[in-house]
Amino acid sequence: MELNTIQNSWKNNFKNPIIIAGPCSAESETQMLETAERIKNSGLEIPIFRAGIWKPRTKPNGFEGVGVIGLGWLKKVKEEFGFQTATEVANSHHVEAALKADVDILWIGARSTVNPFTMQEIAEALEGTEKTILVKNPVNPDLALWIGGFERLLAKNITNLGAIHRGFSTYQKTNYRNTPNWQIALDFKNQFPNIPLFIDPSHIVGKRDGLAELTQNAINLGYDGAMIETHCNPDAAWSDASQQITPEVLATLISNLKIRNANS
Numbered sequence: 007m008e009l010n011t012i013q014n015s016w017k018n019n020f021k022n023p024i025i026i027a028g029p030c031s032a033e034s035e036t037q038m039l040e041t042a043e044r045i046k047n048s049g050l051e052i053p054i055f056r057a058g059i060w061k062p063r064t065k066p067n068g069f070e071g072v073g074v075i076g077l078g079w080l081k082k083v084k085e086e087f088g089f090q091t092a093t094e095v096a097n098s099h100h101v102e103a104a105l106k107a108d109v110d111i112l113w114i115g116a117r118s119t120v121n122p123f124t125m126q127e128i129a130e131a132l133e134g135t136e137k138t139i140l141v142k143n144p145v146n147p148d149l150a151l152w153i154g155g156f157e158r159l160l161a162k163n164i165t166n167l168g169a170i171h172r173g174f175s176t177y178q179k180t181n182y183r184n185t186p187n188w189q190i191a192l193d194f195k196n197q198f199p200n201i202p203l204f205i206d207p208s209h210i211v212g213k214r215d216g217l218a219e220l221t222q223n224a225i226n227l228g229y230d231g232a233m234i235e236t237h238c239n240p241d242a243a244w245s246d247a248s249q250q251i252t253p254e255v256l257a258t259l260i261s262n263l264k265i266r267n268a269n270s
């Protein structure tokens with residue numbers, strides 16, 4: 007099967023645009039449940055709750071994720087509030103634990119997509135899964151490497167796929183934490199129109215101001231959804247504090263979006 011011929015039936019389970027919200031990192035059961043409850047209470051249709059439990063941090067000796075204990079908190083979020091759950095996997099041990107804990111959606115982070123050995127290991131551990139797997143663009147602006155990651159998954163019969171555009175690393179001074187390089191994501195979208203494409207404004211913008219504008223831009227370009235970091239107390243977050251927003255701010259952002267082709 008070719009990547010450009012796969013059918014992504016999982017997308018039909020959700021209303022467009024598909025919103026994935028939740029904290030950068032799972033920190034405690036209380037933080038997870040409070041964040042989930044407040045997202046739920048927003049009254050908006052936000053179907054998927056994200057939280058990283060294994061965190062790829064730039065420097066050692068800091069917080070690197072709560073680990074497997076967070077899988078139990080994701081389960082509670084699913085049971086108590088009915089969200090589908092999503093977390094990042096970066097090696098075969100993560101995959102094994104996340105599949106065992108029945109996490110609904112797994113995403114592959116930018117620092118994993120960049121490494122063919124890692125992608126291959128993850129693809130092998132996921133072989134044949136019907137779970138939805140979302141692949142973030144690699145940290146460097148390399149479309150072929152992003153596509154190669156998908157090809158490794160497809161070769162292991164993994165066909166419920168999605169792409170996340172989280173911007174690209176640069177040493178230049180810009181207003182972004184990671185430059186969007188829209189053309190790379192649009193080239194991806196043109197080549198693989200059946201693979202749902204998400205914007206991750208949080209890691210592109212890197213701060214709270216500008217998230218709405220960037221998300222709107224993506225929606226205008228025909229993206230299928232957005233993954234937005236949302237925390238019950240963003241200022242106190244253990245990772246990516248400056249870019250996370252409260253569930254209430256998220257609700258305003260989403261309800262102000264001008265949606266084209268609603269429900270298509």
Ligand code: PEP
Binds near residue numbers: 142
């Ligand atoms: C994240 O989603 O919290 C994350 C670590 O993202 P990225 O891989 O895009 O840096």
Ligand code: MN
Binds near residue numbers: 030031246
């Ligand atoms: Mn983050």
